[in-house]
Amino acid sequence: MANLAPKVPGWQNIFLAALRERPLIYKALEAAGIKANSTLTRERAKDPEFDQACKDAMEYAIDKIEAEGIRRAVEGAEEPVVHQGRLMYRTERYVDSEGKEQWREVIGQDGQPIPLTIRKQSDALLALMLKGRRKSVFADRTELTGPDGGPQQLEIESPTQLARKIGFVLAQGLQAAKQEAAKAKEIDDFV
Secondary structure: OOOOOOOOOOOOHHHHHOOOOOOOHHHHHHOOOOOHHHHHHHHHHHHHHHHHHHHHHHHHHHHHHHHHHHHHHHHOOOOOEEEEEEEOOEEEEOOOOOOEEEEEEEEEEOOOOOOOEEEOOOOHHEEEEEEEOOOOHHHOOOEEHHHHOOOOOOOOOOOOHHHOOOOOOOOHHHHHHHHHHHHHHHHHHOO
């Protein structure tokens, strides 16, 4: 069996730093040079301080991601404008040497045209964040009410009772189909 013990001295610190950056345990283990999740499990079980540090690192990383989600949902992000498959560039109006108004691309400090961008917020992300933070107001829910808005009374039937009802409905459907067929035969015989 391969030696799965940590090869990197102070692997716990490397692991925690990686976990604070990204709340993905497998990536943090990879960064620390740990090949088996059991090593982490064993270390957390025997060292309560390390276990708490792992929980704190995970919370810190999730808080960072949540802050970024809120920023993207509310402030948005700049996205390039593409029209008919082509990247669009910022333009400016100017007057040429003949006194006519013209348009030209705006050139940046690097000598290249500046792409045209638009700030986009994410309504879907904002709704998701609100559902997570304010469940009592924004969560999806379905309410079933009985007569006059009172509680819904549920009747729980045994499988036998349910089978009888289904059989009754099927029998009624079969009887109706037979009656329709008989009427159709009468019409055919009459014609």
